Amino acid sequence: MSDALLNALAEALADVVISIDTCDDDVLDPDTAVKWLETTGSLLDRLPPADRRELARLFRRTARRRPEGARRDELLRIPDGFGLDDDQHELYCDAIEHIERRFVATVRDADPAAPVTTCPGWTFADLVRHHGTTHRWMEHLVRTRACERVRSREIPLDLPDDPAAFPDWLARGADSVLGMLRKVDPDTPMWSNGADQRVAYFPRRLLFEALVHLADAELSLGREPSVDPGTAADGIEEFLENLPYFSWLAEPVSRLANGSVVLTATDTGASWTAGFGERGFRWSKSATAAPSACVEGPAGDLLLLTYGRRSADDPRFTVTGDVSVLTSWLAATAF
Structure with a gap:
């Protein structure tokens, strides 16, 4: 058919x-x-x-x-x-397919040498190369069912010499990793750099990697990113779940003074609390009674704030409490 x-x-x-x-x-x-x-x-x-x-x-x-x-x-x-959504793994793959198409279309129209305003020092060519490398790294890990860390620099990239060809290279990598993810049982055990040591970790991680870097491209072109509130809420939780496993985030967070930050999505009603200090990092899907600082705003904007793509003084947010605690938290978790 x-x-x-x-x-x-x-x-x-x-x-x-x-x-x-x-x-x-x-x-x-x-x-x-x-x-x-x-x-x-x-x-x-x-x-x-x-x-x-x-x-x-x-x-x-x-x-x-x-x-x-x-x-x-x-x-x-x-x-x-109709109960067709029982397979969360496939839902993530579908969402990735949609976002990657938007990503490719967005960067195809951009000058490879243009700066990425949300990633100081990067050009669009750097952004595309970084995300395309992630595709090939994840595809290799899942294909080989890696049982230990493999560095991305160890993976053949087949990167074109001409940056103008990067978008097509990016599209091929997206198709390749999605094809691999869709044919492997998500419950298969394997190494990951996050909390979930299964194949299921990778489509969820890739979705939010793609969403944030698409936002990088859109913001740099003067466009406003659009993130579904439910997807954004899941992205905030994915970030908090994996933070202790990402050493470049866990180490600066471990040095923070005692404090807590509450994020509340005004469009979904969901709240998250991140606590840090002498007791170590912890988080919950609720608002604590007396946090050090609170931020309220749409879930999509909170996701971008979490990744350092929005600033706390953006008018989209309402901030209460000790702003210095919030500022320290955001500086430590800048992705």
Whole structure:
């Protein structure tokens, strides 16, 4: 079956499901609507996991072809409504595919020699080379099921001589690592430089690596990054989970005086507390009663603040408490 036919069938099914789900009661009897949707769900339940993942991916592609708005949001909820989202590993891979395409398109239009304003001393060529190296490093680690650290400088890069060819090189690396991640069991044990010592660690890490560096490119071109609030919240937690394993962050954090910082997302309501000092680093998915400093703002902007791509005095944020503690924390955790 061709990709065109598969995409057409997925789009048709998605539109029928949304039409049934949102139809007025005086047009379609609610009991009949529920029966039709339950029958459809029962049929989809019989599909093998790989086919369910593929269908979820096709539904998301259908949604992303639509303009932003209520209809697009309803389409994006279909995989969850039918329970197609049981495989978090594949969800991360789908998200990476989308972000990497945006990344490649963004850097393709940029002068390789132009500065990256959020990474002092870097040009766009440096940014692309760095991210493309990450692709090849992760692909090598997962392919070989590495049981110990492998330095990125030990991996063949096949980097073109001409920086103008870097975007195509970047795209090839993204396709390669995604192909590898999608065919390996995420529960496979292996070495990682983070908390999760399984293959499952790598797509989640790569997603936020790509998101932050896409933001680097967009900000440097005078564009405003757009990060889904739920994805951003997961990114903040991924950062806090892995911080103790990233020596270049853990060491400066270990030298901080006693304090705590609370981040609160105004769009999702989620909060996180990071504590540090004599008791060592610790974090929780809640707001403590008396933190040293608090920052409130949209989840996407908090993620960029966490990675040092936004400053605490940005008007997007409301900061209360001891600003010096917050400043020290952000300086120590600059990624």
